Amino acid sequence: MKLLAIVQSSEKTGNTMQIAEAMAEVAPLTIAELKDAAKYNLEQFDAVGFASGINAGRHEPELLKYVEGFEKAPKYSFVFSxxxxxxxxxxxxxxxxxxxxxxxxxxxxxxxxxxxxFFIFGLFGGINKGRPNMDDFDAAQQFIKDIETQIEKLKNN
Ligand SMILES: Cc1cc2nc3c(=O)[nH]c(=O)nc-3n(C[C@H](O)[C@H](O)[C@H](O)COP(=O)(O)O)c2cc1C
Known part of the structure; x- marks a missing residue:
């Protein structure tokens, strides 16, 4: 089982990267920053995840552009933010x-x-201080284990 997560996460907060790292603690997950994605052959992975912080109601524009540019998308994928x-x-x-x-x-x-x-939230240290927290990491780990289980079932069929 080989999973890849292509992640774009800001240097300032790094929230999405923290979630990816929590997932990698419990699953065979390689993490690639979006800027390094070209170094990876996506076809070598059983499933590829795509993740970033949310910017104006959707994933970061660079990540969306990257996926838009696919000639051949990974057969199995997952998404987080x-x-x-x-x-x-x-x-x-x-x-x-x-x-x-x-x-x-x-x-x-x-x-x-x-x-x-972001914006005025930064003036008082930001909102959602302490998030992601242990509950978020637990939920992220449960999520990636479920992805693994789904792939195992697909492989056995
Ligand atoms: C420019 C900008 C736009 C954002 N837009 C939204 C938004 O539309 N909805 C929301 O819930 N959070 C929004 N956020 C908050 C980020 O999604 C949040 O801080 C995220 O965890 C950042 O991820 P990262 O640390 O991995 O980059 C925005 C933050 C920035 C800086």
Whole structure:
């Protein structure tokens, strides 16, 4: 089992990277920063995850552009994000739709609340201080284990 997560996470907060790192503690997950994605052969992985913080209601534009540029999308994928509101069911839709339009089977979608220092929130240290927290990491680890289980079942069929 080989999983890859392609992650774009800001240097300032690094929330989404923290989530990816928590996942990698419990699953055979390689983490690639988006800027290094070209170094990886996506076809060598059983599933590829795509993740970033949410910017104006969707994933970061560079990540969306990267996925838009796929000639051949990974057969199996998953999506995650961190955001101020944690409303990932809405926010992840754009990226999920893009992956599906490229023929990828999106096995799951995850997200959680995280520190936001954007704009006036930064004046008082940000909102959601202490997030992601242990509960968020636990939920992220459960999510990636579920992805693994799904792939094992698909391989056995
Ligand atoms: C320019 C900008 C736009 C953002 N837009 C949203 C948004 O639309 N909804 C939301 O819930 N959070 C929004 N946020 C908060 C980030 O999604 C949140 O802090 C995220 O965890 C950052 O991820 P990262 O640390 O991995 O880069 C925004 C933050 C910035 C800096």
């Amino acid at each position: 961190t955001s101020a509101t944690g409303n990932y069911k809405k926010y992840n839709q754009k990226l999920i739709g893009l992956l599906k339009s490229k023929g990828s089977n999106v096995l799951g979608s995850f997200g959680c609340k995280a520190l936001c220092t």
